[in-house]
Amino acid sequence: MKIVETVAEIRRELQTHRSKTIGLVPTMGYLHEGHLSLIKRARKECDIVVLSIFVNPLQFGPNEDFERYPRDLDRDAALAKQAGVDLLFCPSVREMYPHEILTEVRVRKVTDRLCGASRPGHFEGVATVVTKLFHIVLPDRAYFGLKDAQQVAVIEQMVKDLHFPVTIVPCETVREPDGLAMSSRNVYLSEEERKQAVILNRALTEVKEQLEKGLLITADEVNRYVRERINSQPLAQIDYVETLSYPRLEPIHHLDQRPIIVAVAVRFGSTRLIDNLLFGGKEESACSGQ
Ligand SMILES: Nc1ncnc2c1ncn2[C@@H]1O[C@H](COP(=O)(O)OP(=O)(O)OP(=O)(O)O)[C@@H](O)[C@H]1O
Numbered sequence: 001m002k003i004v005e006t007v008a009e010i011r012r013e014l015q016t017h018r019s020k021t022i023g024l025v026p027t028m029g030y031l032h033e034g035h036l037s038l039i040k041r042a043r044k045e046c047d048i049v050v051l052s053i054f055v056n057p058l059q060f061g062p063n064e065d066f067e068r069y070p071r072d073l074d075r076d077a078a079l080a081k082q083a084g085v086d087l088l089f090c091p092s093v094r095e096m097y098p099h100e101i102l103t104e105v106r107v108r109k110v111t112d113r114l115c116g117a118s119r120p121g122h123f124e125g126v127a128t129v130v131t132k133l134f135h136i137v138l139p140d141r142a143y144f145g146l147k148d149a150q151q152v153a154v155i156e157q158m159v160k161d162l163h164f165p166v167t168i169v170p171c172e173t174v175r176e177p178d179g180l181a182m183s184s185r186n187v188y189l190s191e192e193e194r195k196q197a198v199i200l201n202r203a204l205t206e207v208k209e210q211l212e213k214g215l216l217i218t219a220d221e222v223n224r225y226v227r228e229r230i231n232s233q234p235l236a237q238i239d240y241v242e243t244l245s246y247p248r249l250e251p252i253h254h255l256d257q258r259p260i261i262v263a264v265a266v267r268f269g270s271t272r273l274i275d276n277l278l279f280g281g282k283e284e285s286a287c288s289g290q
């Protein structure tokens with residue numbers, strides 16, 4: 001595995017591989033099994049696997065955790081090598097943003113709710129940096145986790161709208177044995193917060209069972225059920241609980257429209273966790289803007 005820090009170098013490295021299938025796995029590092037599942041899928045489907053590690057300041061709000069976001073490049077490089085990455089692209093902030101950036105990519109409507117509403121500017125930061133990464137690497141396929149299901153919807157919309165010649169591959173959420181979605185931010189949790197955080201997946205799993213039995217009929221009923229279950233944990237502070245259409249992320253009333261997403265963001269102390277249930281659709285289709 002080669003570690004590359006500059007745009008010029010990654011372009012040079014990839015120049016001789018243009019006739020092959022190039023897969024990109026964009027991350028912010030501090031790798032866990034969720035990231036590794038994306039890399040392993042890319043390894044199976046592509047000739048060349050590029051992993052990017054970049055904590056993108058553009059997608060963090062002024063009071064968010066950009067500074068304290070966990071970083072460990074040595075450990076990440078060892079894990080990436082073991083998982084079969086060919087090129088690890090880990091640019092500095094200066095390398096990615098050498099001058100004041102006057103251009104931003106904004107995807108409308110699908111960013112109106114959920115994290116788009118509770119983290120203003122977040123998806124403009126994501127769409128802009130992903131555009132930059134796509135232009136730098138020119139991947140044939142790019143792998144994203146459905147834990148960030150709104151992010152997948154935003155990137156898929158962007159790729160379709162702007163004819164990016166890349167196939168987006170959404171990948172299933174990888175969970176801890178007790179069901180908590182793996183996240184780099186889980187390391188922030190205290191022992192007690194970690195125990196209570198399992199309620200996110202538990203509430204969503206219960207809702208899935210109820211939906212399958214036809215016991216919940218409206219989005220309001222689903223939201224109320226999930227809120228009550230999450231509020232049973234004294235350390236949990238709900239940011240949002242919403243049931244929407246997917247991938248358009250529009251409000252729905254009755255649940256006869258499919259697929260739907262039940263999405264949650266919950267704070268435990270200063271740690272904000274997200275999770276979701278996608279119900280009634282193909283969870284792992286690939287989308288292309290070609
Ligand atoms: N548990 C998971 N299962 C599958 N994919 C995941 C999981 N966690 C993250 N990913 C995916 O890995 C990619 C990089 O995510 P990122 O580096 O932000 O990790 P993260 O653990 O989600 O961090 P955080 O939760 O702190 O934002 C994204 O496409 C994301 O959806």
Ligand SMILES: CC(C)(CO)[C@@H](O)C(=O)[O-]
Pocket residue numbers: 026027028054056059126129130148151
């Ligand atoms: C896609 C991404 C790497 C862009 O910075 C980030 O939002 C993430 O890790 O999900």
Ligand code: BAL
Pocket residue numbers: 028059060148
């Ligand atoms: N996984 C999404 C990146 C972020 O929280 O900023």
